[in-house]
Amino acid sequence: MKKRTIKSPLSKLLTLALFCMLAMGACKSKKKVVAAPEPAPVEEPAPAPAPEQPQPSAEEVAVGKLENYFNSVSNSSNVDAANRTISEAMGMFSNQETPVLIVIHEENGIKDYDEPTTIAKYLNYLKDTKKNLNFISDIRLDNNGRVSELELRRKK
Known part of the structure; x- marks a missing residue:
């Protein structure tokens, strides 16, 4: 019977320790659930304003207009329409003698x-x-914003 008495207190002790550990584990998990603070509502920052598109330069605007004029003149249905478009386009230039240079070949930076x-x-x-076979590759404007020189290249 001695053996039983040794086992009995030892088994009671182990059972009691196991029960305490389970109880402590259960209590901790309950505390975590109860004690865990609710997350604060996250305010979404106001959407950043869309970045503004950079404004095109005066040269870019002039190139766009001139390309349209060149296409209109070459695609006009009659001579009168072409002459009206030419008169309109001439307003963009410093004078009627504004030079137009057409690059036919370039090698090592030499045109x-x-x-x-x-x-x-x-x-x-x-x-x-x-036929509009060229495109504007370089444009120079004078102080008044009018075209003072135009460089064209062959479309490929």
Whole structure:
């Protein structure tokens, strides 16, 4: 019977320790649930205003307008319409003798140009051929915002 008495207090002790551990574990988990503070409502920051698109430069605006004029002149249905468009376009230039340079070849930064012409001659050329084969590669404006020089390149 001695063996039983040793086992009995030892088993009672182990059972009691196990019960205490379970009770403590259960209490802690209840405390965690009860004691856990509710998360504060997260306020979403106001949406940032959309970044403003950078305003196009005067050169970019002039290029867009001139490309439209060149296409209108070359695609006009009759001579009168082309002449009206040419008169409108001429208002963008410092004078009728504004140089128009057409790059025909470039190598190592050295440009070869076709025979220089004027804007008046170039616009009439577009009217006569009805083909706009060039695009604006460089533009220079004077102090008044009018085109003082135009450089064109062949479309590929």
